[in-house]
Each structure stands twice: as C-alpha cells, then as structure tokens.
Amino acid sequence: MSYSHQAVLLEAVLSYLEPQTGQWFIDGTLGGAGYTEALAAAVGPSGQVLALDLDDLALENARQKISAAGLNNVSLVKGNFRNLITIAQSEFGQEQKWSGLVLDLGLSSAQLADQNRSFSFQGDRPLDMSFGGEETAAVKTTTIVNRYPLAKLAAIISEYGDEPQAWSLAKKIVRARKRTEIKTTAQLLEVTGLNRPSREKLHPATKLFQALRMETNQEKAALEEVLTASLELLAPGGKLVVVSFHSGEDRIVKEFIKRESRTCICPPTAPACICNHQKQLISLTKKPVIADLAENSRNPRARSAKLRAAIKI
Secondary structure, eight states: OOOOOOOTTHHHHHHHHOOOTTOEEEESOOTTSHHHHHHHHHHOTTSEEEEEESOHHHHHHHHHHHHHTTOOOEEEEESOGGGHHHHHHHHHOTTOOEEEEEEEOSOOHHHHHOTTSOSSSSSOOBSOOOSSOGGGOSSOHHHHHHHSOHHHHHHHHHHHHOOTTHHHHHHHHHHHHTTSOOOBHHHHHHHHTTTSOOSSSSOTTHHHHHHHHHHHTTHHHHHHHHHHHHHHHEEEEEEEEEEEOSHHHHHHHHHHHHHHTOSOOSOTTOSSOOSOOOOOEEESOSSOBOOOHHHHHHOGGGGGOEEEEEEEO
C-alpha cells in the first residue's frame, strides 16, 4: 500500500525549532517524513537529521521521498523513541549533542488505512494496534482484551480513552470473552455495541480504540522516557517540540516542561533546598499552540493537535 500522511502544524514546528545550516536534529516519530524532509532541507549537507519509526512502511516511504528530494543528510532507524539515547549514541557517538527534537504523538493516515492492523473501525481487521507489528508491542492487543482483569481493563479505557462508559464497556468485553476469544475489530465492536450508527461526529469506538492502542504500545511510559532523554541529548539552546493529540499526553508534556523549568522544587516551608534540582528548560509556549481554521480544513487530523515547546539552557 502507498503511504499517505500530512504533517500536522509543520509551520509551527519549524518556527520553534528554527533550523539553521549545519545543525543536527532528531525526528523521533518519522511518520510521513514531513518534519524530517523539511528539517533536512533547512540544515543542508553540513547538517544531519536522525529519524525514528517502528513502522517499516513509514521507513520505506521516507527512503523514497528523501531519495527523490536528493537529500543525503538523513539517517533512518527502525526503533522506539523510548530508546532514543541508545539509538542516537549508537549512530553518532556519546559526545554528539542535538539542536532539536520533535515528536508527533499521533497516528498517521497510512496507519489508519492499513488493513493488517486495527487502528481503524472500518472492515474486519486483526486485533493488533502495535506501531511496528506484534513483535514490537509491549503487550499484545489481544492479551489486553482477552486476559486483563475487569478492573484493570476498565481503568485503561477510562484513563487512556477519557471514556465515561469505561466500566460498562469493560464488563461487556469480559462477558463476551468467556464465550469466545475476541480476535478482530468487528468482534470487538459487536460485543461492545459500538458498531451501531451514531449521530456524533466522533465514532463511538474512538476512545476505546485509542485506549487499547496506548496500552499496547505503552505510550505514556515511552513519552516520559523520551522527554527525560531529551535533557541529555539536547545541546544548550536546543529545542524540544512535542505535538500531542490526547489530553493525558499533553498533560505529561506540560508537567515535564513545568518541572524542568523550576530552579528549586522544595516546598516554601523547607529550611533549605534539599532537592538539588537545576533548572534545565525554559518554556516557549505558555499555552499549547493549535492549528488554525485553514489547516483544520485541509487536514481534519489537526483539530485535536496541541504543540508545546521548550529550550534547553
């Protein structure tokens, strides 16, 4: 299948990263290669872009786009951004520091269209919500659906999906799996009753599928790890830019930047500083940046996007 994806908030990402000739950048979520291609063109032959993705389809598409554009300053690596320090140091050495790191935490249009995975509600697909195939998943989607205890399943659907009917949906899943194992998207929609028509713009299964995807890929833990890694990898003056599509992920980014922008996190009543916390970041976005009406019209995926940025000091 062809790989189709439109980069979200591309102009805003570039305005915060401010790529210059000779600089080095990391795109931790390659996707359709929109950020990578723009950064590589901006930094020129003396610069470098390291781009990561778990999806073979995304990597192959990027190779073709980069070749067609005549760019020779991009290193493509199959890997999870939670392992970013290991990957970056393996590729370019422990001493290399970077001018910027960008992360787009959403799904690509191509992943939604992939018939071999279950990111979409259309058709009847194998219940696999891993980014790079089941061999890369932290936990199989079928294991979550068919093996997780009721309380844990409900908690995941509630926390990661912001789903008010989490407990009811979890009970329906648990009841159904006692009769037969749930292996496909159609089965999951059927047993939860989410295959019925709805007047809402958002498909009734959106929040459930989002929760299962985030648990399958352990996205919350991976995000926390890559944010911490950015402090080690970025050079002074290096920029961190994150585009998120889920309130929980945006909250993690917001709190990380807030925490690392403080000189001391001891309570005011403490007789002396005991936390030994050194200020490492300055926030560049008091409020999250969102897409304008024109971009939302061109790319509906941008409607839920929130961008936050910070600079290392």
